[in-house]
Amino acid sequence: MYDKVFRLDTSTGASSEAAPMPLPEDTSIMIGMCGTATKSDGKQVVVYAGGMESSVYSFNGDPATDKTYLYDPELDSWTTGPTLPETRTWGRAVQYEDSFVIVGGAKDSMVGSEYRGSILRYDPDGESWEVLEQRLENPSTAMTALLAPPGFNVECSENE
16 A cells, blocks of 8 residues: 655754644555645645546556645645646646646557647646636646747657
8 A cells, every 4th residue: 555655854864754734544645746836825735636547456447536645844734735627647737936847748548549739837826726728739647748948949859
């Protein structure tokens, strides 16, 4: 079962077990997207969204979830957050300003599942998800995500 969460103290390098996520008994969560967001009052929150909740570890057949969990590092506690606009697993979270966006991913863990082309942004003050106007031209689950400033060129090439 994947049901433990650990936190790292970057000043000492020590890790410790954190409070457990509020999951149903005998359930684990995996392949979700995780990012940090900063509220306007400066308070940080860790956001875990989507993925698959299951009592059996499988990569083919588990439905994706639309659940969001919010972790407060000061209180070492989790709460249930706003649901995603759509189920998603295998996506990528990328820091963006005071929050992050989720790109790519799939509808579920089934082989041949529908890829997600929408881009989701988490609003830490409103504790809500926003679907951005932009969409991925070639959505995938096997991708790396990077947000680059205007004028910054990113080139990718295939291995020869």
